[in-house]
Amino acid sequence: SSIGRASLFAHAKTGGFAQPAPVLRNPYRDDPLLDRVLKRLLPRADYDKISHDLSKFGDRIVSEIDELGRQAELNQPRLEPYDAWGNRVDNLIVCKEWNRLKEICAEEGLISIGYDEKVDGLTRRLQQVAKLYLFSPSAGLSTCPMAMTDGCIKTLKTLGLYDNHRFSTETVNRLVSRDGKKAWTSGQWMTEKKGGSDVAGGCDTYAVQEKENFYRLYGYKWFSSAIDADVALTLARIVDKQGNAVEGTRGLSLFLLRIKDDNGHLNGIQMIKLKNKLGTKQLPTAELLLDGAQAEIVSDPGRGVAGIANMLNITRIHNSIASVAGMRRIISLARDYSTRRTVFGRLQADWPLHTATLAKMEVETRGCFLLIFESARLLGMTESKQGTSEDSALLRLVTPIVKLYAGKQCVPLISEGIECFGGQGYIEDTGLPSILRDAQVTPIWEGTTNVLSLDVLRAFSGKEDVVSLFYKRINELLANAGKVSELKDVIAKVENGLKQLQSQLGKATQAAKSGSGVHVDAGARDIAFSIARIYIGALLAEQAADSKLPTDLQVAIRFCESPLVQLEFDSFTQHKIDKDNQIVFENYAG
Ligand code: UCC
Ligand code: FAD
Incomplete structure (x- = not known):
């Protein structure tokens, strides 16, 4: 019969059960401590405005941004060094979702909020940090160029170049733009093959003066993240006419450069390859050959490390936010899952041993969370009218502390969070493994745990x-x-x-x-x-x-x-x- 013939092609039965997936909820409304801390630290009128913005942004994360971040993970950047005819083109291909995420960062003011002169320094930095904290785990690592963008603005402003130096002024204006099509982002090229911690020991990039502040750079930058950026701050050693350069830290100067010119041609740069990384796969990180890249010196000669430290101190706070936001995200998903997953006849949430595991993670995460808000408070105070030199000195200490501590804690904690999903936590299609992969970078880049511990000792011997x-x-x-x-x-x-x-x-x-x-x-x-x-x-x-x-x-x-x-x-x-x-x-x- 016809039925008999058709049944030869029946779908295989795979059982009647499908496990409900964990649900991402509005990360602002899901996090009572964030709200309490903002209420405590902000004047009431500011709190009301910011709370409204965060609530709206939280909805956008759930309805739009999280999926863009996921797509950025799935459609990774790639590099085509040559075209079909053998011409060197260094064509970096990033997915449209990555570009969209960068536009959203500009539209939402993720960096510009921190520099909005109409708002007091404390309020604007608290709002910015809260927003980054919500955004980070869904951001597809677009937080990396944002961190460096923030660091670049801070550096150029601290060095007194804004409104004083044409290229720096244009750069800052572009970096704080809220127009997604016009906004620039910045890179930060410090690491070379010989050393990423010992920057001065590793730096083999040379700067040859053309005229006045203009130089050409020659060297090989070993790790250059977010290489689709528009500008970068980098370090190089000035060589004099006899070919001599000063060795060590005192020989390094800070340079600002465009990565491409107005016609889209690379500025004396070749992208040699993209790094094949454990995580941060959304993020294009390249090895770069600088072969006569035009750059402007922006520090006093020999003051490059001290100059770029302004950037490091900002990116380290961003890094801590990423560490803690990752912890918060995995707990949030695991908590939701514990009300959906039945084990041995009960919901996970009804097994005290499971809830005890989650509670332990909560305690550590809340602690780290308060430390990032302490760093945000101090950063805001230093940029506010009420700030004192004591705030700056304490911030100098808290910055490496929060970076090293949160970076170190987040990896085992997120690993524990992955385990809360059992085997599903190990399965790529769930999107969970990338949370762990991306956590592992936070103790490494922007200064490893040991290097930052040594930085704490450096902070001890400052003026204050x-x-x-x-x-x-x-x-x-x-x-x-x-x-x-x-x-x-x-x-x-x-x-x-x-x-x-x-x-x-x-x-x-x-x-x-x-x-x-x-x-x-x-x-x-x-x-x-x-x-x-x-x-x-x-x-x-x-x-x-x-x-x-x-x-x-x-x-x-x-x-x-x-x-x-x-x-x-x-x-x-x-x-x-x-x-x-x-x-x-x-x-x-x-
Ligand atoms: O890894 C990177 C990733 C980019 C992606 C961005 C992600 C952001 C997070 C996003 C979240 C998703 S970029 C590369 C990062 N590289 C590092 O972090 C380098 C690690 N190494 C260090 O930090 C070292 O401690 C060095 C390079 C700073 C140490 O070098 P030296 O040569 O030993 O330096 P000195 O001689 O101790 O310091 C030179 C000057 C001194 O000032 P003066 O001369 O006035 O006494 C120091 O006080 O620099 C000053 N200085 C600082 N000032 C050094 N460190 C600091 C600091 N942290 N703050 C203020
Ligand atoms: P090393 O300095 O060789 O360190 C190796 C080990 O030695 C670490 O455990 C370290 O703690 C330890 N160590 C070093 N010195 C000491 C000491 N004095 N005492 C005790 N222990 C010590 N860099 C950029 O400039 N720009 C970028 O955009 C960028 N993007 C990156 C992206 C990714 C995904 C990664 C992984 C790295 C990126 N980096 C970038 C490089 C990063 O900053 C460096 O890798 C990092 O600072 C460590 O430097 P290193 O690799 O040379 O390690």
Whole structure:
């Protein structure tokens, strides 16, 4: 019969069950702590305006942006160095979704909000950081060019070039443009084959003067992200007429250049290849040959590292936002999934062991979140009329601290979040694996954990007594929290941590001065982590005292249950260094 013949082609049955997927909700309305913090830090009228903008933006993330970010991951950039006829074309192909994301960044003012002179410095930076935080996990890494764009504006303004220097002024105006078709973005080319941490030791790029401020650059930039940018800040060594250049940090100067001219031709640059990376696959990161790229010097000669540090200090805050936003996103999805996934006859959410796992992730994430908002507050204060030199000095310390701590915490935490989805967490089509892949870059780029721990020591030796300012700030936070009796234990633990840190740091510095085989740098990471954890403990206490909510209180208590300070005097000693060497190199044949 006809039915019999047709049934030969029936669809295979794959069972009647399909697991409901986790649902992304408006990330602003999904995050009560963000709202509470904004309410606490902002004047009421500003809060109302910003809250409205964030709520609208959160809807846009769900309805439009998240899918664009996903498509950017699926349609990765590629490079065609030559055309079919053998002409060198260096044609970089990015997907339309990537370009659209960059336009949305301009339209939404993700960078320009931070520079809106009509709004007070504190308010505008808080709004910007909140917006970036919501955007980041859906942004398809367009946050990377945005970070560098912010850093470039900050650098050119700090160096006094805005309204003073034609090319810098045009650049800033384009970088802050809200017109998606006209807005520029910036790159940041520091890393070379010999070194990305030790920039001065690695820099083999040479600058030959043409006339006045104009130079031609020759070198090889090993990692250049968001290479579809319009301008870049980069470092090079000036060579004199005899071919001599100053070695080391003092030989490096800062240059600003267009990547392409008005006709779309590369400016003495060849894109040698795109990096094949573990993550950040949406982002075109190239190796570049500079062969006579025209550039203008924008720092005093030899002040390149100090100049570009302005950029680093901004991009490091953006990086911390990406780390914490990734943590928040995986928790948010895992929380939703826990109400949809049944295991052993119950919803995941009804198994206390599963909820305990999520709660632990919440505690760490909320702590890191408060630290990014502390950095945003300090950044805003330094740019506000009310800012003091103490705010700047404290920001100098908090920037490497938040970058290194959040970057380090986010990788294992997001990995735990992936596990909450079981095998599905490992499956590419769910989009979940990219959250972990993209997290792994945050402790590496913009300064690795160790390099930033050493930067914390550099911050200690600045003009201001940063260590005392840190103690002062912790005491201020604890004083704000002091009135709440349930916080007594938390406060005692933070105070105790502070005393421990003070005492070990004092002993180590004294001993190092007397030259008795003590190396403060050997313990830099332990120092940095202790500062981060003490700071977070105090911020959580302040938050709990302000809101008086049982959740904020619990989070503060739980965070301080783990040791805040893990710093032994032994960490600084030659004795420990010798033992480390023995452990690491046991049986190593070389
Ligand atoms: O990795 C990159 C990724 C780009 C993608 C963007 C993503 C953004 C996130 C997006 C989220 C999704 S770009 C490359 C990043 N590279 C680094 O971060 C380099 C890491 N290495 C360091 O940070 C090192 O500590 C160096 C290169 C800064 C150290 O160099 P030196 O040669 O040892 O430097 P010195 O001699 O210690 O410092 C030279 C001057 C000093 O000033 P003066 O001369 O006035 O005493 C320092 O105080 O620079 C000053 N300085 C700083 N000032 C050094 N670091 C800083 C700082 N952080 N802040 C202020
Ligand atoms: P190394 O400096 O060789 O570091 C290797 C290890 O040694 C690290 O664990 C580090 O902590 C440790 N170490 C180094 N010095 C010390 C020390 N003194 N004490 C103790 N430990 C130490 N760079 C750019 O300039 N522009 C870009 O756009 C850019 N984009 C990037 C994109 C991606 C995806 C990646 C992965 C990197 C990018 N980078 C970029 C480069 C990045 O900034 C560097 O890779 C990074 O700063 C580390 O430098 P390195 O690779 O030379 O590592």
